[in-house]
Amino acid sequence: MSIAEIESAELALESSTGGLWREAWFRLRRNPGAIVGAFFVLTFVVIAAFAPLIAPYDPTIVPTVLPETCCPGPSSAHWFGVNVIGQDTFSRVIYGARLSLVVGIVSVAVGLSVGMFLGAIAGYIGGFVDSVIMRCMDVLLAIPGLLLAIGIVALDLPFDRLYQLMIAIGVTNIPIFARLLRGSILAQRENDFVLAARSVGVKRPTILFSHILPNAMSPMIVQGTLALATAIIDVAALGFLGLGPQDPSTPEWGNMLADAQDYLSSQPLLAVFPGIAIVISVLGFNLIGDGMREALDPKLRGRA
Amino acid sequence: MGALERGCDGVSSNGSLVKLEDLRVWFPIKSGLVLDRHIGDIKAVDGVTMEIQRGETLGLVGESGCGKSTVGRAILRLYKPTGGRIEFAGQDITTLSEGELRPLRRQMQMVFQDPFASLNPRHSVGRIVGEPLRAHGLATRREAAGRVRELLQIVGLPADATSRYPHEFSGGQRQRIGLARALAVNPDFIVADEPVSALDVSIQAQIINLLERLQDEFDLTYLFIAHDLAVVRHISDRIAVMYLGMIVEVSPADELYENPLHPYTISLLSAVPIPDPEVELKRQPILLAGDLPSPANPPPACRFHTRCPYIQPTRCRDEVPELRKLAEGHTVACHWAEQIKAGEITPHEVDPVFDPGTMVPAYEPPPD
Numbered sequence: 221m222s223i224a225e226i227e228s229a230e231l232a233l234e235s236s237t238g239g240l241w242r243e244a245w246f247r248l249r250r251n252p253g254a255i256v257g258a259f260f261v262l263t264f265v266v267i268a269a270f271a272p273l274i275a276p277y278d279p280t281i282v283p284t285v286l287p288e289t290c291c292p293g294p295s296s297a298h299w300f301g302v303n304v305i306g307q308d309t310f311s312r313v314i315y316g317a318r319l320s321l322v323v324g325i326v327s328v329a330v331g332l333s334v335g336m337f338l339g340a341i342a343g344y345i346g347g348f349v350d351s352v353i354m355r356c357m358d359v360l361l362a363i364p365g366l367l368l369a370i371g372i373v374a375l376d377l378p379f380d381r382l383y384q385l386m387i388a389i390g391v392t393n394i395p396i397f398a399r400l401l402r403g404s405i406l407a408q409r410e411n412d413f414v415l416a417a418r419s420v421g422v423k424r425p426t427i428l429f430s431h432i433l434p435n436a437m438s439p440m441i442v443q444g445t446l447a448l449a450t451a452i453i454d455v456a457a458l459g460f461l462g463l464g465p466q467d468p469s470t471p472e473w474g475n476m477l478a479d480a481q482d483y484l485s486s487q488p489l490l491a492v493f494p495g496i497a498i499v500i501s502v503l504g505f506n507l508i509g510d511g512m513r514e515a516l517d518p519k520l521r522g523r524a
Numbered sequence: 525m526g527a528l529e530r531g532c533d534g535v536s537s538n539g540s541l542v543k544l545e546d547l548r549v550w551f552p553i554k555s556g557l558v559l560d561r562h563i564g565d566i567k568a569v570d571g572v573t574m575e576i577q578r579g580e581t582l583g584l585v586g587e588s589g590c591g592k593s594t595v596g597r598a599i600l601r602l603y604k605p606t607g608g609r610i611e612f613a614g615q616d617i618t619t620l621s622e623g624e625l626r627p628l629r630r631q632m633q634m635v636f637q638d639p640f641a642s643l644n645p646r647h648s649v650g651r652i653v654g655e656p657l658r659a660h661g662l663a664t665r666r667e668a669a670g671r672v673r674e675l676l677q678i679v680g681l682p683a684d685a686t687s688r689y690p691h692e693f694s695g696g697q698r699q700r701i702g703l704a705r706a707l708a709v710n711p712d713f714i715v716a717d718e719p720v721s722a723l724d725v726s727i728q729a730q731i732i733n734l735l736e737r738l739q740d741e742f743d744l745t746y747l748f749i750a751h752d753l754a755v756v757r758h759i760s761d762r763i764a765v766m767y768l769g770m771i772v773e774v775s776p777a778d779e780l781y782e783n784p785l786h787p788y789t790i791s792l793l794s795a796v797p798i799p800d801p802e803v804e805l806k807r808q809p810i811l812l813a814g815d816l817p818s819p820a821n822p823p824p825a826c827r828f829h830t831r832c833p834y835i836q837p838t839r840c841r842d843e844v845p846e847l848r849k850l851a852e853g854h855t856v857a858c859h860w861a862e863q864i865k866a867g868e869i870t871p872h873e874v875d876p877v878f879d880p881g882t883m884v885p886a887y888e889p890p891p892d
Contacts, residue, residue, distance in 0.1 A: 240646050240689065351560075412642035419600050420656040420705070421629035424622070434646045 244438075247515040254511025260504025267314055268321040275311035279471040282306060291487045300493045303479065309490070312471035313497050319382075319465070319472050320501065324451035326386045331393025332444055339398035343405030343436075344428055354402065357395035365392040365450075366457055373463045381466040389454045393447050400443055404436035411435075438516035445509035449502040456498050473498050541713055541745050542576040542599055547608035549591070549598045553820060567819045568594040570769035571608070573847070576713075581739065581746040583760030583777065585753060585792070589816055591769040592749045593637075596715040599747065600632055601625055613712070630660055633706035637718035639698035643690040649676070649701055650686035656708040675704040678741075679734060696727035703734065713745045721752060732759055753796050757781055762853070765789050768827045769819055771847065775854040785856040785865055787834045810871055826859070833871035834864050 248254050267274060276299075283306040293301045300309035342353040360368065372388035379387075408414065409432060417427050458464055459474025468475065473494040480490035550565035568591040576582045584592045597603050599610060601617060610618045617628060633656075636642035643652055653675055654668045663671055673683040679700040690698055699719060706714055716735065720728040732755060738744060750756045756763055756777070763780045765773040765788065773786040784790045791810040798804045812831050817823055823830050829840040836859070839845075845857040863869045 240691075347560075412636045412638055413644040415597070415602055416634065416636060416642050416702075416705070417644075417655065417659075419602055419629065419632075419634045420659055420709075421626045422655060422659040423626075426659070430647075431644055435644070 244512075244515040248511050251511040251514060253507045254515070257504045257507025257509075257511060260500050261508055264317055264501045264504060265321065268317040271314045271318045275308075275314045277308035277311040279307060279311040279315040280469045282469075291483070291490060293489055301489055303476070303490060304483065304487075307469075309476075309493055312476060313473070313493050315471040316473040316476065316494065316497065317501070319470070320452045320455050320498075323382065323385050323389065323455045324448050327389035327451050327454075328393060328444055328447045330386060330390030331447065332397050332440070334390070335394040335397025336401050336440065338394070339401030340405065340428070340433070342398065343402035343409070344432070350402070353398070357398050360391070360395040361399070366454060368392045369454055369458060370461065370463060373458060381464070385455060385458060385464070388458070389451050392454070393451070396447065397440065397443065400439050401436060404439055405432055408432045408435045442509055442513045442516065445505055445512060449505035449509065452498065452502050452505070539578055540575040541578045541613055542747070543609075543611035544572050544574050544595075544599070545609040545611075547572045547595070547598060547610060548606045549594050549603050550606040564820050565606075567769050567822060569598060570819075570822065572766075572769075572771050574764055574771055574774060576745060576747055577761075578712075578745055579743060580761040581748050581759055583756035583763040584747060584749045584766060585751060585756050585763060586766035587751060587792075587816060589819070590766045591819070592766050593717050595766070596634070596717050596747055596749050600629075600634055600715055602634075626660075630656075630709040631711050632713040632715070633709065633711040635699070635702050635706050635714060635716045635719045638722055639695045639702060640690075640722075642702050643698055645690055647689075648686065649681075649688050649690065649693075652690070652701060653686075653704045653708055656705060660709060662709065671708070672704075675707055676701075678707065678738070679704045694727075695723050696730060699723060699727075699731050700734070703731075703738070707738065707742065710742070711744070713747070715747045715749070717749045718751070719748075720755060721750060728755065735759065753781075753793065765792070768817060768822050770827060771857065772828065773854075773856045773858075774847070775851075775856075779851070779854055783851075783854075783865075785850060785854065785861045786828075786858045787832045787864060787871075788828050790864070791833065826857075834860060834869050836860055836869065 291302060291304060292298070295301070298308050298310065300313060303309055303312070338353050338357070342350040363371075369385075369388040369392050372391055373381075373384050375384075377384055377387065411431075414427060414431050417431050422431075455464070455472070456474035456477070459472040460478045461474075462478065464470070464472045464475045476494040477491055480487070480494070483490055547569055548567070548571055549569040550567050552562050553564040553566060554560040555563055570591075572591075572595055574582075584595065586592045594603060598605055599612070601610070601620065605618055608618070609616060612628065612632065615628070617625065620628070647655075650669065650672050653672045654663075657663045657668045657671060662668075669686070672686055676683055676685055681697060681700050681704070685693075685697075685701075690701065693701065702719075719735070720731050723731060735746070735748075736759065739746060746759075748756065748759055757780075760777045763775060763777050764771050765780075765786065767788050773780070773784070773789045775783075775785075780789065781793065784793050791812050794807070794809045795811075798807060810833055812833075814831050817827070817830055825842050826832070826840050826845050829835050832840065835841075839859040843859065845859050847855045847857045848861070849855045850861060858864070860869055
């Protein structure tokens with residue numbers, strides 16, 4: 221048997237593992253952190269999606285008869301207790317998940333798509349265009365994210381406050397994604413297989429879309445997941461600062477924390493439940509993001 | 525087998541396929557925040573003139589960083605030449621646009637050094653090998669699949685490799701995939717850029733033999749870039765030796781090894797160990813002093829003069845040596861080649877006189 225024959229025989233014995241995406245998925249499934257994260261995120265998403273079915277009360281309704289003492293703690297009727305004006309905290313936390321998730325996803329989508337567009341142009345065209353785009357991104361990055369978001373909400377654009385939130389948080393994400401994608405495009409552009417595609421005569425757009433971008437996507441996916449976590453915190457922070465939804469009765473986690481602030485010494489439980497909700501959802505996205513970073517890192521391949 | 529049997533006589537005179545005239549490829553060194561300032565050039569290739577005959581294998585050797593890969597890539601117009609002329613199959617391709625080049629790319633292909641970096645890890649082997657067919661619109665989906673299987677068979681891979689991904693293959697197998705891709709469009713000319721230097725020795729022989737078989741089967745012309753002198757001697761008909769962006773010696777393969785004329789070639793060959801302990805003990809290798817000078821600021825006149833063990837007080841430091849023909853098919857760029865050959869000049873200690881440490885702008889761009 222020649223070496224080549226042995227090699228091909230060995231090759232036949234190995235089972236096909238499929239593409240890199242599939243391999244990454246296998247690795248992700250073996251990462252306990254990612255599993256826990258996925259569990260948190262899944263719970264969060266299910267709660268957000270089915271909020272009206274899960275919540276026992278209307279979160280915005282104010283009961284006509286207030287309890288005799290302020291803010292009774294958890295009971296069988298009100299699992300998380302009620303707030304100062306008698307609203308059911310459990311229902312408010314559940315509806316809050318909905319708002320956080322929607323604003324988070326839309327704002328990350330805005331940041332991701334605009335950032336990807338700018339980053340792809342900068343990275344692939346290069347030269348002067350690259351310099352101009354990246355210097356603008358540097359300016360945006362020089363302003364702290366939350367401050368930038370506050371500034372944009374303070375502009376009071378002629379949209380509903382909810383859309384303003386999405387735009388504000390989305391814009392703070394743009395430079396992060398643009399820089400990331402530009403960096404990985406620059407790294408991929410010099411790869412031998414890109415040179416090979418050029419020498420074969422593949423057209424420039426095809427090279428960008430079928431060779432460079434797919435290989436530059438991994439860090440974007442990881443960053444996207446982590447950005448969701450940050451976006452949820454940003455929504456809560458803006459809500460806490462009074463820049464959340466215009467109607468103060470809208471259930472929003474940051475809002476709820478701000479309301480609880482005045483009663484923190486006497487009624488600490490008011491702040492605990494929305495706080496836990498924020499922590500768990502952010503932790504979930506962070507765990508998944510870290511798991512994906514490990515799963516998609518080609519250097520860690522084979523270590524499972 | 526071809527190369528050894530054909531020897532130097534085998535170079536048939538059926539015309540040159542590739543012709544380089546004073547080819548220069550300089551990479552600008554830039555700095556600046558928004559507007560880039562041109563502060564110098566890396567002169568990777570600086571005045572290369574050579575021809576590659578149809579059907580031959582031209583070996584291109586030289587140490588790392590001497591510009592040999594850049595020559596190969598410039599011929600395929602993967603780099604834009606700074607000056608000079610590239611002719612392919614009688615056509616001047618120096619300034620052709622990417623669109624004008626596309627049909628020509630079917631005739632010239634490349635095999636890369638690193639079998640891990642040269643295949644897109646996210647594409648299946650079938651997609652990789654079929655890519656040239658798709659790029660040139662040469663086959664329908666079904667025809668392409670058949671052609672891909674045929675190509676895999678030609679390079680000695682199982683047909684079911686089509687649906688697998690590059691990381692499932694060993695280095696040698698990946699290099700075969702790269703070869704199959706290069707062969708897909710039936711090229712005339714292949715630039716093999718150190719195709720075996722990343723492989724184990726046992727696998728190297730397989731790939732070399734495969735390259736030779738394919739050359740016979742498909743009438744290929746190779747530019748074989750390498751730094752392994754034994755491999756180059758085995759596969760090449762003629763060999764060009766490069767030093768710091770310039771060709772210093774061109775000769776039929778065996779002639780070069782038996783009768784090296786340029787001091788650089790002499791010292792390169794003297795560094796090759798001889799697999800005979802007695803000879804090896806007596807041998808006096810010439811050790812080159814110093815490092816390869818920076819191509820951003822190459823030494824004037826003869827570029828090798830800073831390290832040359834045969835350096836003479838005259839000419840070497842102030843006169844650029846032309847490539848001169850000293851024997852049939854054997855050209856050398858050294859003022860003193862005859863005297864060195866005759867033994868009138870002997871090697872001596874070299875004190876590296878040229879200091880490549882400071883970088884001064886080697887080239888001021890004309891104001892435009």
